[in-house]
């Protein structure tokens with residue numbers, strides 16, 4: 252971070268943490284991190300030097316980082332700007348006019364603000380689609396988070412396509428930033444644009460990120476004009492594969508569900524955004540039974556209005572139970588997997604509290620009222636249904652980004668983001 256020093260050490264030793272391993276709750280575990288990887292788990296302690304960092308994690312649970320599978324990070328600047336509207340009027344009357352005035356400084360400080368919120372809530376990697384992606388990438392790297400960044404494509408901005416390939420070339424191979432291609436949606440991208448996006452993804456071996464079947468009116472008007480659902484249309488183009496992250500997937504026919512599962516598309520379910528915009532309740536039960544890989548995203552803070560995956564987990568679980576009148580559906584363990592292992596599979600991230608994994612993790616302080624009483628059996632339940640904070644430490648790529656609840660430089664970022672919002676609305 253530019254405002255103050257970053258925590259920078261050779262080796263990190265996390266002492267006396269609790270971890271979850273194969274469904275068991277283990278206490279007093281030491282975790283060593285060297286470079287960007289976890290190099291040891293167990294009771295032994297490596298020789299420490301003066302530059303090494305020792306974190307006392309007694310009373311804390313070490314979890315592998317949560318993954319936000321769909322967001323537009325810089326839209327943190329729009330938080331609370333336009334609430335209580337449906338998707339299309341919300342976009343057309345409030346969001347798109349403001350976006351017309353966005354500049355790269357807005358993106359920079361909106362991104363940093365979003366990174367602060369994710370670091371504070373144990374999210375170590377996010378999947379984004381927006382404008383000025385180089386600025387997003389630079390700001391994210393300065394904050395130390397990992398990100399999959401899709402350069403967005405819209406037909407109404409035909410100039411955007413020219414920078415997609417240079418953007419991919421600039422960031423491919425970076426240790427934290429993974430470039431991708433983000434055709435916005437079938438209702439904003441022509442067949443030609445979608446095909447170009449596919450070709451670029453294929454050529455560079457990168458992921459595709461799109462919005463899919465978010466609202467009923469979008470799906471109905473698309474079917475009226477094309478005779479197909481958005482999912483059928485994308486499938487007819489050969490667009491759908493395990494390289495695709497499709498956000499929302501709220502309005503799907505049984506045939507759509509089968510296609511998504513068969514093509515191994517990764518679904519980024521955004522429960523809170525869907526509910527707040529009254530877009531609908533996604534058919535997660537059908538998707539899950541068909542074998543689809545379901546991950547969780549917050550969507551932008553403009554429609555959520557936070558970037559907290561703990562809130563997303565709880566809302567997903569209770570909304571699905573209620574929709575089916577089945578409290579036995581979507582147990583805490585399944586929801587937890589959506590924010591962790593399912594996302595690791597979607598983005599091919601080698602994460603976990605185990606030797607050799609990428610050192611992207613968080614320490615959660617279990618000495619909080621919402622984690623009490625604590626047993627070996629109820630910890631996942633507490634994480635999904637009752638956690639209201641308590642992330643003490645966040646580490647990404649072996650670097651400690653927050654320790655003891657302190658993120659170096661946070662105050663300056665908050666001040667600057669506040670100023671940037673005021674400049675944007677006055678512009």
Ligand SMILES: [Zn+2]
Pocket residue numbers: 321322323462498550551
């Ligand atoms: Zn979105």
